[in-house]
Amino acid sequence: MNNNDLANLIFPNVKDSNYYEELYPERSLKEGAMVTRFAPSPTGFVHMGSLYTSFSNLMLAKQSGGVVFLRIEDTDQKREVENGIEGIIRDFNNLKISFDEDPIKGGKYGPYIQSERREIYQSFAKKLIIEGKAYPCFATEEELKNLREMQELNKERIGYYGSWAKYRNLSIEEAITKIKNNEPYIIRLKSPGDFNNKIILDDCIKGKIEMPENDMDIVIIKSDGLPTYHFAHAVDDHLMRTTHVIRGDEWVSSYPIHKQLFEVLGFKEPRYAHLAPLTIKEGTTVRKLSKRKDKESAISFYHQLGIPDEVIKLYIATINNSSFEEWYIANSDKTIDDYHFTFDKMPIGGSLFDLEKLMSISKVYFSKLKASDIYNRTLEYAKEYDNEFYNLIVNDPLYLTNLLNIERNIERPRMDIGSYSDVKKEFWYMFDELFAKEDNPYQDITYPYDISFIKDYFVNIYNEQDTEEEWFNKVKDYASSKGFAVNRKEYKENPDNFLGNIADFCSIIRVMLTTSNTSPNMYDLLKIYGKERLLKRLDKFLNDVNKG
RNA sequence: GGCCUGUUGGUGAAGCGGUUAACACGUCGCCCUCUCAAGGCGAUAUUCAUGGGUCCAAGUCCCAUACAGGUCACCA
Numbered sequence: 001m002n003n004n005d006l007a008n009l010i011f012p013n014v015k016d017s018n019y020y021e022e023l024y025p026e027r028s029l030k031e032g033a034m035v036t037r038f039a040p041s042p043t044g045f046v047h048m049g050s051l052y053t054s055f056s057n058l059m060l061a062k063q064s065g066g067v068v069f070l071r072i073e074d075t076d077q078k079r080e081v082e083n084g085i086e087g088i089i090r091d092f093n094n095l096k097i098s099f100d101e102d103p104i105k106g107g108k109y110g111p112y113i114q115s116e117r118r119e120i121y122q123s124f125a126k127k128l129i130i131e132g133k134a135y136p137c138f139a140t141e142e143e144l145k146n147l148r149e150m151q152e153l154n155k156e157r158i159g160y161y162g163s164w165a166k167y168r169n170l171s172i173e174e175a176i177t178k179i180k181n182n183e184p185y186i187i188r189l190k191s192p193g194d195f196n197n198k199i200i201l202d203d204c205i206k207g208k209i210e211m212p213e214n215d216m217d218i219v220i221i222k223s224d225g226l227p228t229y230h231f232a233h234a235v236d237d238h239l240m241r242t243t244h245v246i247r248g249d250e251w252v253s254s255y256p257i258h259k260q261l262f263e264v265l266g267f268k269e270p271r272y273a274h275l276a277p278l279t280i281k282e283g284t285t286v287r288k289l290s291k292r293k294d295k296e297s298a299i300s301f302y303h304q305l306g307i308p309d310e311v312i313k314l315y316i317a318t319i320n321n322s323s324f325e326e327w328y329i330a331n332s333d334k335t336i337d338d339y340h341f342t343f344d345k346m347p348i349g350g351s352l353f354d355l356e357k358l359m360s361i362s363k364v365y366f367s368k369l370k371a372s373d374i375y376n377r378t379l380e381y382a383k384e385y386d387n388e389f390y391n392l393i394v395n396d397p398l399y400l401t402n403l404l405n406i407e408r409n410i411e412r413p414r415m416d417i418g419s420y421s422d423v424k425k426e427f428w429y430m431f432d433e434l435f436a437k438e439d440n441p442y443q444d445i446t447y448p449y450d451i452s453f454i455k456d457y458f459v460n461i462y463n464e465q466d467t468e469e470e471w472f473n474k475v476k477d478y479a480s481s482k483g484f485a486v487n488r489k490e491y492k493e494n495p496d497n498f499l500g501n502i503a504d505f506c507s508i509i510r511v512m513l514t515t516s517n518t519s520p521n522m523y524d525l526l527k528i529y530g531k532e533r534l535l536k537r538l539d540k541f542l543n544d545v546n547k548g
Numbered sequence: 549g550g551c552c553u554g555u556u557g558g559u560g561a562a563g564c565g566g567u568u569a570a571c572a573c574g575u576c577g578c579c580c581u582c583u584c585a586a587g588g589c590g591a592u593a594u595u596c597a598u599g600g601g602u603c604c605a606a607g608u609c610c611c612a613u614a615c616a617g618g619u620c621a622c623c624a
Contacts, residue, residue, distance in 0.1 A: 041624055076623050141622090157550060158620070186622055201552095211552065222622040229624050253552060253619040276554090277618080286616070318572090322562065326571055347561085349554045350617070357560065357573055367586085407586080416585045472582075479582095488581080506582035518584035 001172045007129040009179055010136060010187070014123045024109050024239045033066035035243045038099070039236075042074050042084030046091035047291040047298055048316075048353070049248070049278055055316050056275060057246045058097065059341045066243070069101035071236060072113045075226040085113065091299060095309050109240040114232055121227040124235050124265060125187050125220055133192075133264050134220060136175050136185040137167040161191065165217045187221035189231075193260055201255045204244070204273035204343040214256035230254065234261035242270050249274035273343055278319070279350035289353055296353055306381045306420030311362040318361065319353075321345040332368070362418040371404035372397075374423065381420035389424050392431050399528070403427050406524040414520065429514040430529060435537070442515050442544065451545065453482055454508050458538055464531045468523045479505040512541040 027035060038054040040046075046054075054070075061068035070092075072085050081087075089104055101107025111117055128134035137160075139147075144160070151158045167175075168190060179185065197213040220231035227235070237245060252274050262269040278289040280296065291297045302312055317336050318325045322345045331338070366374065375397055382390035393400050404423070407414045417426055428434045461478050463471075476486045483499035485491030491501045507517055513525060513534070526534065 039624090073624060079623065137622095144621090152549090155549075195551095206553075209552070212550095216620090219622050224622080226622095228622070232624095248618095249553080250618055251624095256551095279617085281559095288617080319560085322560095323571090325561095329572080352560060354560060354573075360573060363585095410586095412586050414585050475582075501582090503582055510583060516584090520584075522582060 001176065003130050003132055003172065006136070006172050006175055007126045009176055010129065011122045011126040014119050014126055017123045017127045020120055020123060020239055024241065027067065027241045029067070030065055032064055033243075034061050034064040035066050035241055036061040036068045036246055037071050037237070037240065037242055038068070039071045039073050039233075039247075040088060041076070041079060042072050042081060042088060043079075043291075044081045044084040044087035045299070046088055046095070049289055049291060049297065051095070051299065051312070052278055052316055052320065053246065053248060053275060054092075054097065055313065056273075056320055056341070056346070058099075059317075059320075059336075060244065060246065060343075061100075062337070063340060067100045069107060069109070069240065070099040070103065070112060071240070072103055073229065073232065074113060074115045075222075075229065075232055077115075077224060077226070095299070095313075114236070115226065117232075117236070118225060120239065121221065121232060121235050122225065125227075125231070128189070128220070128264065129187070132190065134187050134189050135168060135170070136179065137165075137188045137217070137219075138170075138175075138178055138183050138185045139167060140184075157195070159216045160188070160218075161195075161216045168217060184223055186219050186223050188217040189220050189261070189264065191215050191217050191260065192264070193256070199256055199259060201252070201259075201272060203252070204246075204271055205276075205346045206249070206252070206274055206348055209252065209255075211253075211256050214260045216257070218257055220261075230257050230261060233258060234265055234267060237270055238262070238265070238267040244271045244273060246273040246275065249276055273346075276347045277350050278353050280353045286350065286352065288350070296355060304385060306378075306385070306422070307358070307362055307418070308365065308377065308420075311358065311365050314361050314365065315358045317341075318357075319347070319351045322347065359418045363415045366417045366419075366422075367408075367413040367415045371401045371408055374404050374417070374420075375401045378420045378423045382424075386421070386424065388434075392433060399430075400427070402528045403430060403520075403525075406520045406528075416520075426520075429516070430525070432533070432537075435515075440515050442511050442541070443517050451508055452542060454512065455538055455542060457509075458531070458534055462526070462531065462534075464527055471523050471526075475506065476502060512538060 029035070036057040038050070038057045040050050040054075058068050060066075070089075072088070074080065074084070085103060089102065092098065099105070101109060101112060103110075103112040106112070125134060129136075139160070143166070147160070147164060147166075148158055150156075151164070156164075165188075168188075170178075191214055193213040193215040195212050195215045198210050199213050201209045201211060203209060218230060219228050221227055233245075236242075255272065259269060261267075279286050280289045280294055289297050295301050299309075299312070302309075313336055314328070317328075317339065321339070321341050324339055324341075324345075327339055328334070375393075378400070379390065379393060379397075382393065400423070404417075404427075417423060424434075429440075434440075457475075457478050461474055463474075466474065479502050480486045482505075484505045485495075485498040485501050488501065488503075491498055506522060509526075510519055510522060511517060513519075513522075513529065519525060529537075
């Protein structure tokens with residue numbers, strides 16, 4: 001009886017591992033091209049954290065002329081989510097993110113779903129058993145629990161290693177007998193490591209990190225025949241010819257296991273890059289952004305707010321590479337794809353997620369869009385999230401587009417819109433249906449002078465054909481004739497000589513039309529709204545103010 | 549508890565042995581102006597968690613302490 005007999009008993013029907021080595025040859029790519037991957041569990045949706053990780057993988061591969069693929073890590077059948085894979089792929093599609101190889105598209109290195117690669121893992125596990133580098137372990141849950149308690153009591157390191165690894169030196173005969181008796185077992189690595197030895201992780205982002213060598217006999221094949229993460233990682237990233245493993249830094253501490261696995265299997269180790277986690281403030285403490293607890297984690301949260309996907313990507317790029325922001329400001333005509341992402345500009349500690357910053361990026365983004373584009377996207381947004389507004393804008397694209405164009409096609413465009421939902425907040429008063437609602441009181445409507453003369457202004461002076469200059473000159477003349485100061489300095493020097501400032505006069509018009517004292521350019525608003533309707537709104541205004 | 553990482557202003561951060569400690573967001577002034585937004589100008593860290601050490605010179609290197617985070621599964 002030898003290792004071969006044991007291996008054949010455990011894995012009678014798997015191919016020799018060399019078969020797979022030949023099936024998945026080295027990729028022929030140019031020097032320096034990175035092969036990266038994003039490898040999520042099929043949880044059903046993409047969240048900020050996974051977007052951040054996938055973004056890094058995507059950009060580095062793309063920009064080096066390499067390959068990036070999507071691999072679904074579904075080896076935990078307990079965590080299976082219905083349509084989990086479809087959900088992830090759908091989310092990436094919506095975000096317009098695509099991988100060179102994925103479960104739908106396929107590719108030469110597939111399958112790209114781990115549960116479909118069972119035999120591949122088993123083939124390599126078999127190889128290890130034959131070589132005496134792995135063994136079946138019959139420890140029960142109870143046994144492992146006792147082991148742990150004993151170690152805690154003796155203040156020993158916890159785990160299945162060295163002399164604690166009870167089944168490590170079981171004779172082949174005994175093992176075969178137990179298997180034939182249908183005793184449940186799993187396959188463990190027979191770790192050749194020594195905890196007192198030091199190994200070094202040369203991380204692309206974090207630099208050199210010294211850690212103890214792995215000496216744990218970790219599980220490589222579970223009782224359901226599927227591999228653990230560690231083993232699947234080694235086998236897959238070798239066979240898929242990954243050059244750079246870019247993943248969250250919660251994996252740093254398992255690097256010793258991975259290094260050892262690559263060695264034992266005779267694989268060339270890939271480079272590693274461990275990304276700092278996205279964090280969030282909860283009260284005074286900072287913790288990892290949680291896909292379950294934090295609303296900011298869900299992509300749908302931004303969709304509901306009306307924040308474009310491009311903005312999310314810009315924000316992610318901003319956190320990902322410390323010099324991206326400056327570059328983007330200096331190169332406002334370029335896109336994310338034009339920026340060269342590098343490991344050495346990625347953060348080492350956690351990156352605090354800042355919604356305020358994201359909004360500011362969004363405003364800049366919107367200020368560069370064409371009015372017609374904003375209209376179209378706002379329409380799309382409203383269709384899904386705001387039916388009332390959708391109905392108001394769907395039949396008259398030009399009206400909203402004109403509004404959006406106010407102070408837009410100039411060197412320094414307005415920056416007050418940061419989301420599709422802001423469009424309504426900005427211009428609601430230009431829609432009579434919204435204006436008519438009861439809950440829109442005029443802001444600060446007490447004036448120390450008779451305001452009814454603005455009716456005179458609109459009836460007799462205001463002409464919607466005027467140019468902006470003509471319009472303003474007329475406003476000034478009229479206001480002046482009623483006793484308002486036209487010159488700011490003059491007014492400041494002798495406020496008592498005047499009824500008010502020209503700004504005060506304009507604010508009556510502004511409040512009349514918008515209810516508020518702040519708005520975009522008056523001339524444009526009046527013109528777009530139209531004189532006929534203005535007169536009606538004016539009556540309502542005077543009526544309401546006199547009542548109040 | 550073991551192992552690993554981090555700690556720079558209100559916030560995110562740059563910084564890689566010699567800089568007036570970038571930049572962005574925010575906040576506050578002033579200017580411009582029909583309001584707001586934008587824009588312009590200026591103010592916002594005598595100091596880089598604390599304590600030692602090395603060096604002519606330290607935010608930057610070393611050691612301790614404190615605090616924060618990660619990880620120690622038949623989960624990924």
